[in-house]
Amino acid sequence: MQTEQEQEILNLRDRQLTPKQIARKLGLKVSEVSTFLISHAEQTALASAEKGELLPVVQCLVNVNFADALLRNETTEAGGLGLVMVTRSKGYNRFVVTSYLIDYWCLGVKDAMPPRNCNDSQYKNLIEHSYSPFMQQYEEISLEQAQALVWGAIAYAKKLGFQPHRDFEESKAHLGEPTSEISLKFGRNGKPYYIEGPYDDTKKIINTLRNSVGDGNFDYLYGIG
Template identity: 30%
Template sequence: MSNGAARSLQISDCYVNEDWAENGLASIVVSRVHVTGNVTIGVYLVDIYCLGLKNTTFRFNMPYDEYEEFVDMIYEPHESDRIEIDYDLAHSIIFGAINYAAKLGFAPEKDWAFSQ
């Protein structure tokens, strides 16, 4: 399944660290569920004040228990809790930061082509 085909999967959970607006760094997880119950996720580290998309990765077709462990691992280093957000907010944070950074001359991280 290509990244374009993965976008056709139903959106499941979306998370961000609770203090993203205060500290300017957002760790965002967007998950999509397969008919099998497995999950494909995109993970985005976003600097909203300057660099835009600093880092990104994805995991394809993960069993749900592995997905839960992976998400816990992503948010473990944060001083604040993760909160669930809707997809529209996740999308706005990511694309807004990318567009702002582009005006400052910064391009998104190279793996953006695969994880978007």
């Protein structure tokens, strides 16, 4: 394959054409186009890794209620939980995905999924499964917004005395450090609001809030069910 053809394949791929469409336009075999795209993506990912750079971002997602409450400052009574998903490319049809379950009213990062490798169909299934508790209502956001949501929740929770879930340590490099200063307001009605979860040490959490902000400066709800 000539250098000019390789560049034309990349140009057409940037225009979101499929390997089959590219092959038809350039008079090539689909297998030739697919093989080149896979090889090029792997070489690009390897070069980035050697430089200590993160893999390129494919997509960042968040459930709509979380975006409404934090990114658009709209009033919502959706329970204070949000899910941020960050996906990076590891090559053609190969992805690395992490997700972060956020209690944006109080506890910060309640859970985190360490980097998971998947192909296109596995990635689509993972999205649907992950956002099914949120009625599958999610939207795409920028990496900067995803970082602001996760790191902002961590900073807010730390002021209250809470650390992120232990699995966050394994997944934070995938998220990357914040690259812009986006100001977000965490908590509910200007103060922490704790809602008991099934695996929480409720007594410890309430005592932590009493020590950090004092009685009367936080709300809580527990004993559901």
